[in-house]
Amino acid sequence: MKLKRLLAGFCCAALALGAFTGCQQNGGSSDGSYNVAIVQLVDNGAFTEMREAFIQQMRDLGYTEDEMTFDVLNAQGDTSTLNSICADLNNQDYDLIVPIVTPATQAVVNAEPDAPVVFISVTNPVNAGVMSSMEAPDKNATGTSNIVPVDEIFGLMNTLTPDAQNIGILYCSGEVNAVSTAQNAKDYLTENGYTYDEVTVTNSSEVQQAAQSLASRVDAIYVPIDSTVQTSMAQVVEAATDNGIAVYGSDPVMVQSGALASASCSNTQLGQESAKMADQILQGTAVSDVPAIYMSDFQYVVNQDTANALGITLPSDQGWSVITTEAQG
Structure with a gap:
């Protein structure tokens, strides 16, 4: 009888641990908050519009300032600095990484971070080596593509x-x-x-x-x-x-x-749509199940x-x- 109670106790503990681990994977840090890295090679007006639209859309989706913080990592135009930033991503406790446009996205994806990647405004993601298919992202990264007409x-x-x-x-x-x-x-x-x-x-x-x-x-x-x-x-x-x-x-x-x-x-729409994709992933959808999208408005x-x-x-x-x-x- 004692043995049965002991085994039952182990089973309950294992189930509880498994449930806790699952929450950790999809629910941010242990306190339920999320830490997001926004990675840029440089800053300019277009990138500012994209970044601010992304952040505001996340707020509109219900991620308050207490629940989600953003670290803006700007390489100031230096590719060596950009690569160093990306190499250090896994040493930080990020739940999501958001690179802006192609150079930053390539550097982030090449660094193979553990956290999911949602990029903003990559002109040709497949040609840039960010993914093999727009429909089925295969490198832990998805996001928006800005067609240039x-x-x-x-x-x-x-x-x-x-x-x-x-x-x-x-x-x-x-x-x-x-x-x-x-x-x-x-x-x-x-x-x-x-x-x-x-x-x-x-x-x-x-x-x-x-x-x-x-x-x-x-x-x-x-x-x-x-x-x-x-x-x-x-x-x-x-x-x-x-x-x-x-x-x-x-x-x-x-x-x-x-x-x-x-x-x-629209830079604003690019940021907003990427935020909606990020929300899907943070709510538990696999990156590979969130197709990258072309923006053509x-x-x-x-x-x-x-x-x-x-x-x-x-x-x-x-x-x-x-x-x-x-x-x-």
Whole structure:
């Protein structure tokens, strides 16, 4: 009889331990709170929009400040620092890791953290090596993908600067997302009878000289999704304006920095949708069961100040968002 009671006690203890372990896996820390790492290579207006939208959406989903904290890990544009940040992730008690755009996501996934990864705005997750399939994530990472509509961007160009035929493309050769988007742009331009002249950089210190050189020999400049060039967007715009040509971007923040126009996904929606995916995972859904998604609800933004500087009259019936250049601090 004593033996039976002893065995029953062991069974109850084992069941209790198993239930506790299950709560630990899907319910955050032992006190029920969650610690989230947000990883960035650099910071800029676009990334700030994505990050703030993600955090606000998590709050709206019911994760209060007491229940969820965020560590923003910014490598300040240094890839070595980014790799060090990612290598240290498993030494911290994170329940979720949220990298913003392609370079940070690649670094996080390559570090193979134990915590699930939900990325924001990776242009081509499969091509970037983040997953083998959008439908069935296989590297403990899922998230949102920002399709860059080059046809829409060059449609804007045709409307606003119809005489532009030789297009400059400026991007960082080390960013997979930039290379991929630039290739799509080159394919489109070739198929539609334009010519192009491309210049690549490897870091932000090269952008100003590259922009000055390119602006002197093309009719307009296109900048793909590119963290490196976007950081120095004001220099690109200055070089273009000095030569009387427009810059077309792949993000509204580029337009805030003086580019003439962009067509892109909403940074806010990218952050919000990634947060909804994170919620599914924190509630117990396996990462592999949360497909990555393409965002294709585009917004069109033009800069009135830049249009005025270039002598361009903006159509009044297009439904575009018209903004002005933000002061550069």
